[in-house]
Structures are given as C-alpha cells and as structure tokens.
Amino acid sequence: MKAIDKIPTGKLSRTTELMKTGVKVGGNYLKYYSKKAFDRDLTRDELNESNAEDIYDSLKNLRGSALKVAQMLSMEKSLLPNAYVEKFSLAQFSVPPLSAPLVRKTFKKYNGAYPEDLYDAFTAESVNAASIGQVHRAEKDSRKLAVKIQYPGVAESISSDLKMVKPVAIKMFNLQGQDSEKYFKEVEGKLLEETDYILEVEQSKHISLACAEIDNLKFPKYYEDLSSERIITMDWMEGKHLSEFVKEDFTKEEGNKLGQALWDFYMYQMHELKEVHADPHPGNFLVDAERNLIAIDFGCIKKVPEDFYVPYFELAKPENINNPEFFLAKLRELEILRPDDTQREIDYFSKLFYEMLSLFTSPFHEETFDFSDEAFWNKITNLSEKYSKDTELRKMNGNRGSKHFLYINRTFFGLYNLLHDLQAEIDIKNYEKYIK
Numbered sequence: 457m458k459a460i461d462k463i464p465t466g467k468l469s470r471t472t473e474l475m476k477t478g479v480k481v482g483g484n485y486l487k488y489y490s491k492k493a494f495d496r497d498l499t500r501d502e503l504n505e506s507n508a509e510d511i512y513d514s515l516k517n518l519r520g521s522a523l524k525v526a527q528m529l530s531m532e533k534s535l536l537p538n539a540y541v542e543k544f545s546l547a548q549f550s551v552p553p554l555s556a557p558l559v560r561k562t563f564k565k566y567n568g569a570y571p572e573d574l575y576d577a578f579t580a581e582s583v584n585a586a587s588i589g590q591v592h593r594a595e596k597d598s599r600k601l602a603v604k605i606q607y608p609g610v611a612e613s614i615s616s617d618l619k620m621v622k623p624v625a626i627k628m629f630n631l632q633g634q635d636s637e638k639y640f641k642e643v644e645g646k647l648l649e650e651t652d653y654i655l656e657v658e659q660s661k662h663i664s665l666a667c668a669e670i671d672n673l674k675f676p677k678y679y680e681d682l683s684s685e686r687i688i689t690m691d692w693m694e695g696k697h698l699s700e701f702v703k704e705d706f707t708k709e710e711g712n713k714l715g716q717a718l719w720d721f722y723m724y725q726m727h728e729l730k731e732v733h734a735d736p737h738p739g740n741f742l743v744d745a746e747r748n749l750i751a752i753d754f755g756c757i758k759k760v761p762e763d764f765y766v767p768y769f770e771l772a773k774p775e776n777i778n779n780p781e782f783f784l785a786k787l788r789e790l791e792i793l794r795p796d797d798t799q800r801e802i803d804y805f806s807k808l809f810y811e812m813l814s815l816f817t818s819p820f821h822e823e824t825f826d827f828s829d830e831a832f833w834n835k836i837t838n839l840s841e842k843y844s845k846d847t848e849l850r851k852m853n854g855n856r857g858s859k860h861f862l863y864i865n866r867t868f869f870g871l872y873n874l875l876h877d878l879q880a881e882i883d884i885k886n887y888e889k890y891i892k
Contacts, residue, residue, distance in 0.1 A: 459555040459582075553582035553590050554607065562608055566686040574682060575601070586739060588650055588755070593692060600692040602676070602752075604653070611651035611686075618644055642859040646734070650755040653688045660690075660754040666729055669890055672717040674750045693750050695742030702738075702877040710747050715827065715880020717749040722871050723887035730765060734758035734863040736870035738877070758863040764790070768864065772817040777810065791858045801852055808849075811839060816868065825882050827875035 554562065559580055563571050571578035577595040584591040588610055594601040618640060649655055657678050664675035674693070682689035698714075718741075725732040733740075735756035742750040767789040770776050777783055784806060787793040792809055793802055815835055819825040843849055875882065 459553050459558075553585040554605075556580035558608075559590075559592070559605060562605060563687070565608075566606070567684050571603075575603075578603070584739075594689070596682070601679070601682075602690050602692045603682075604688040604690075606651060606653065606686040611648065614644060614647045614651065618647075636855050638859045639855075639862060642862050646756055646758070646863065649757075652685065653683060653755075654685050656755045657683050657688060659757045663725065663729070663731075663733065663754055663757070664751075667721055667724055667890075670717060670720050670724060670887075672713055672748050673721055674744070674748050676750070676752060690752075693742055693744070693752060695744040695750050697738055698741040698743060698749075698874065698877070699738035701743040708879065708881075711828075711878040711880045712882075713747055714743060714749050715875050715878040715882055716886060718871065718874060718878070718880075719882045719884075720887040720890065721749070721751065722867070724890050726760065727887070728891050730762070731757055731759045732864075732867055734867045736867055736874055738874065741874075756863075758860075758867065760864065761860065764858055764860045764864075771813050772820040774814075774821055777814055777817070783810065790861070792856050794855075804848065804852065805856060808843065815839060816872075819872075819882070819884060822884060825884055826880075827872065827882065828879035833876060 553559075559582070560570055563569075567574065571580075571592075571594070575594040575596045577593075579593040582590040582592055589604045589606040592603045592605065594603045657680055660675070660678050664678075667673060668675070676691035676693050678691075679689045701714075722732060722736070733751065733754060733756070735753065740751065740753040742752060744750060767786045771783070771786050771790075776786070784793065784802075787806065787809060793805060797805070818832070819827075
C-alpha cells in the first residue's frame with residue numbers, strides 16, 4: 457500500500473477534500489440514473505460501490521474523526537448497504553500509512569526527539585494504519601515494542617470535521633431540534649479523549665490490571681517513559697487480528713474459548729467497573745497461537761453512570777419488559793419517551809422499543825446463548841429492515857434516548873457481531889466468578 461507524504465490539517469483544505477468527493481458522488485448518481493432510464497431492473501449495487509469507494513478514498517486521506525465516523529458506521533451492518541460496510545471497515549486497521557520522512561518529522565514534533573534517539577531499533581514502515589494513528593515495530597533493551605503514532609492535525613480538526621458531517625448525520629438518523637446537540641457533544645468528547653494518548657495509557661493500565669484474572673485474556677504492558685500526548689509505546693503482541701482469524705478454519709471449541717473471554721471481559725467491565733471498552737471492532741483484538749484473546753486499544757472508554765446503568769439493565773429482565781407500567785416508567789428515565797410526546801408518539805415508540813429490547817436483551821434471559829444462531833440474526837435483520845422502511849418513523853422526532861445510549865448500544869452491537877463471527881456459545885453468568 458502506497459504511503460502518503462501529507463495529510464490535510466487545515467479546515468479549508470479538509471473541507472475542499474470533502475467537496476471534491478461530493479462532486480464525484482453527484483456524478484455517480486448521474487451515471488446511475490442515465491443507465492436506469494434504459495434498464496429498469498438496474499439495482500443500486502453499482503452506485504453503492506462507486507459511492508462507497510469515492511467517500512472512503514476521501515476519508516482515508518483526511519484521517520482523524522472523519523475516518524473514525526466511517527469506522528463506527530461500518531459496525532452498523534443493518535444500517536448501511538454492504539458496499540459501505542466493506543469499504544468503511546478498512547478504517548479499522550488498513551489505510552495507507554504515513555511515509556517514513558513524515559513519520560520521522562511527526563515523531564520529532566511530538567516527542568522532541570527522533571525515533572533512533574529513543575529506541576535501539578525502529579522500523580520506519582508502518583505495520584498497521586488506522587483512523588487516528590499508525591503502529592510501528594521497535595526494540596529497546598531487548599524488548600520488542602509497538603509504537604503508536606498519532607497522525608498530524610487529528611486532535612485539532614475534530615470539532616470542524618464533526619461540523620462537516622453533522623448535516624449528513626442529522627438526515628441519516630432523523631434528528632430534530634436543539635436537543636440533538638447532546639449526541640454530537642458526546643461523540644466529540646469521546647473523539648477528543650481518543651486523541652489524548654496520556655489518558656489512553658492510564659486507561660489501558662487501569663483496565664488491564666482490573667481484568668488480569670479473566671481466563672484466556674491478555675494485555676500488553678505500557679511504557680509511560682516512552683509515551684507522550686501523541687505517542688504510545690507498549691509491548692509488541694504476536695497474533696492475528698480477530699477479523700483475519702474468523703476468516704480461517706477454527707473449531708467450535710476455539711470459537712467458544714475466545715468468545716467466552718470476550719464476553720467475560722465486557723460483562724466484568726460493565727457490571728463491576730461501570731466503565732467499558734466502547735470500541736469493540738476486530739482491529740482492537742488479536743488472537744495468539746494459544747488461542748488467547750489480546751486487547752490492544754483502550755482509547756475509547758465509556759463510563760456508565762448509575763442513573764443510566766440501573767434502568768438499562770432493569771429492562772434486560774423479561775418480567776420488567778412485560779410489565780407495561782414499569783416499562784413506560786423506565787423508558788422515561790432513559791429519555792426514550794419525552795415529556796412533550798403525544799399519545800401517538802408514546803404508543804409508537806413504546807412498541808418499537810419493546811420489540812428492540814425484547815430481542816437485544818434475549819441473551820441475558822438464558823444460562824447459555826449461542827451467537828451462531830442464525831434465527832437470532834435474522835430477527836435482528838428483519839427488525840432493522842422493518843423500521844428503516846417505516847415512513848411513519850420519518851415523520852417523528854428521532855431524538856430518542858439518553859446520550860449514553862450512543863456508546864453503550866454501539867458496545868453491545870459490536871460485541872454481538874464479534875461473538876457471531878466467532879460462532880461462540882457463551883455461559884452468560886461466567887463473568888460473575890471474577891467479581892470479588
């Protein structure tokens with residue numbers, strides 16, 4: 457993959473890049489409708505592929521929060537056409553890296569020294585490039601290290617990037633009114649945290665230590681003396697990305713072992729720590745030769761406040777969901793039902809969230825749950841399609857739910873997808889043995 461020598465960092469240059477992409481997308485639509493005039497059976501597949509490629513090409517040049525949003529959307533497999541999911545998922549760990557001269561220049565800017573001044577050996581070519589930073593191999597005192605370097609200008613461009621994508625997000629998610637601002641502020645705050653590598657090292661060490669007793673789960677060691685606000689140095693961990701592992705042949709036992717480690721890791725964080733690794737995409741996990749799971753990125757940690765945690769998990773119990781009075785009270789606590797709702801809106805959203813929560817909390821209703829069950833995934837797909845085509849929903853205010861839903865739902869949906877990829881059957885309450 458060809459390395460790049462420059463990333464647009466100014467607001468004007470980044471806006472210009474997106475405007476160029478808008479022109480390309482407009483051209484793709486013209487081509488599609490021209491062909492459609494002669495072939496009524498033409499599907500949107502070719503249009504989706506062209507648009508996905510053009511948009512991704514632009515975002516991978518911009519990096520930062522623009523590309524991070526694409527990465528987040530790639531996890532919403534029921535929301536986007538498959539062409540977008542496939543392209544945007546590349547943002548997890550496969551984008552063109554910075555060139556060696558730009559890496560050296562960036563390193564000097566951030567750390568006040570060149571790589572050769574800090575390490576005994578440093579590989580200038582990146583081994584893994586993602587949305588916010590890229591990883592290099594290094595050695596010091598016989599230790600094999602991974603060095604993550606943040607792309608230039610990422611932290612400074614987050615606010616302006618989000619303003620650029622805001623109109624698209626408002627339309628896509630049917631957000632209305634000033635109340636929608638809380639969701640954008642939540643995303644902006646989390647993205648700013650992800651660019652603070654000093655915070656990430658602290659979070660990494662804290663969660664690694666807290667989860668150290670979980671079976672078949674490993675973490676790298678982090679080196680604060682070789683890290684800074686834009687550089688992280690940690691142990692080099694041998695393994696395959698989870699996305700690569702699941703494409704190969706693996707046994708049911710291996711899938712279950714990895715899946716159980718993943719489930720216990722997330723449930724322990726959620727229920728014991730009340731803070732959770734909220735970026736469960738395959739690029740953040742490795743699988744080693746002994747089939748241990750390795751968690752390697754803790755930039756996005758979502759704290760779960762008690763006043764959200766309690767009603768959220770109260771609705772994971774069938775007896776609560778099926779109690780109409782209790783159910784409506786919890787929907788109001790979670791800001792799903794609003795004080796200004798009409799009776800029509802109350803009836804509509806109560807039904808919608810009853811269907812959603814009954815399905816998404818079903819794993820918690822069992823002693824064991826098999827995430828390879830296609831019937832479960834077909835129900836999720838059918839429910840997503842049902843409401844994506846519902847014209848009634850488009851007429852209503854889409855601002856539904858506490859801001860905490862953004863990252864908590866993303867966490868669970870990503871977790872479920874990883875467990876499905878692993879075809880894992882899980883002991884739901886196994887994590888409780890780690891709680892002291």
